[in-house]
Amino acid sequence: MKPIYFLALIPVIALLGGPFWANSMTPYILGMPLFFFWNFSWLILTSLVVFLIYKLDPINKEEGSEE
């Protein structure tokens, strides 16, 4: 297991923990209620985390068009 893969834990904790610490209408952030904003922003941030993993994972550089 490459250490960089542990980044994946961040969105898991954030999204499964959301109901405990973000389950509220207020405050509104960017016009969205907190619980909505939390889930939506973590969808975007998860994409960013995967992008980081993708860029830092040597497997995507080693492989040519073969894999």
Place this chain on the structure above:
Amino acid sequence: MNITLVIIFGFLAFVLFLGILARRGKDMDLEQWTVGGRGFGSILVMILLAGEIYSTSTFLGNSGWAYGIGGPALYGLAFAALGYLFSYWVYPAVWRYGTKHRLVSQADFYVKKYNSPILGVIVSIVGVLALIPFLVLQLKGLGIIVSTTSYGAISPTIAVWIGAIAVTVYVMISGIHGSVWTAVLKDIMIAGVALFLGIYIPIHYFGGLQPMFEAVDAVKPNFLTLPSQGMGASWFISTVILTTLGFYMWPQTFGSAYAAKNAKTLRKNAFILPLYGALSIGVLFVGYTAIVQVPGLQGPEMDLALLKLSMKTFDPWFVGVIGAAGLLTALVPGSMILMSSATLLAKNVYKHFVPSTTDQQIISIAKILVPVLALIAVYFTLTGGNTIVALLLMGYSMVTQLAPSFFASLMKNKFVTKQGAIAGIIAGLAIVGYTTLTKATIGTLFPAFPQVIKDLNVGLIAVLINIIVMIGVSLVTKAASAHGEEEIEAA
């Protein structure tokens, strides 16, 4: 026939035409028909995978749930994030093994991994069982779109039949190539419509996003958060886990992964697709606006929220464009589902019992099964009274039963035996079947349990029992094989 329907049926005719074009000049052997000859690059695979995920369940289902259920509907965002996150590892693993052994279907994967043809039969049957509610919800969506936008001229029943016939004809003429090109059109349209509606509707009615949310909160206080019981925190978390596990288990998803040219393509999709998925919040905004603007839709009617609001807001021709986008979001996944189920039954069930079947015969049998499966789905569509998302979650509960033995097969240390895999799947499915038929929840089965446990998604409990049985039986059969090989041979 009104202008709305003319536009919707115009698109339908155009899509069927695209399907015929896609077929021309290609020899349709089994590999071509199902996995497109394994030459799809990033964009095409993305479209295929997105095409399956963004179906009617997003368009009508999510807006309906946003309208009728509120906060718990956000499980969809959390699940999309986690599903794609782990797809970074899961899809390449499926692709690598599938390409190495030239696999065509999901069941092939299990047959090869566990060296057990009968497991392939079971996996195929579970896959088809889980796909039926998924197909039913697409037909339901088609029916809703056609009958609602006809302003009552076409009854829901006839609309469902029209949808079923369209999907069937479409699959029979084109196979996967048709799906790809319609998927291109569909994804552009659905993304455009979702984005436009998501921006326009809240501004049109409330002057902005926050006033819209505040108006909803005034009508239904705290509706957009999780309630303290029922679909509360434990429901949300267990449903997100269940659907994330099930995300990779759909038979057609395996087909799309095999169709990729390389593993990098699939890893790239893991960060592109969530961004595309983020567009679906536009659809949620529409559902929230409808709470205030078209109140009073009860039960399964909540799936009408987006269309009712669109008809109130826009000219009929634009409702036609929205309806056409909706039609495509049902047609593309619907055709994928029909094709996957028919191929699974032909190749992994029929051929198991009649081993002399040739590839050409498998295609013929699959083509006969397409209308048969469509008829079964029509039957359930016309008799069932569930909302689209409820149907989706039912399919997920079933298909997720394939997850424990799938993930066990990816481990280096193969401690799960074929007997363990089979027993686990059957045990999990039995629980899902029992709770679906009796409408039991953990709350009704064990009234004395604390609320947190009672609200767990019952599908996840089935997965846990599946895992326990799988490990238990594997340990027993491992021990037996250590005693004497002949016992295993007999089994």
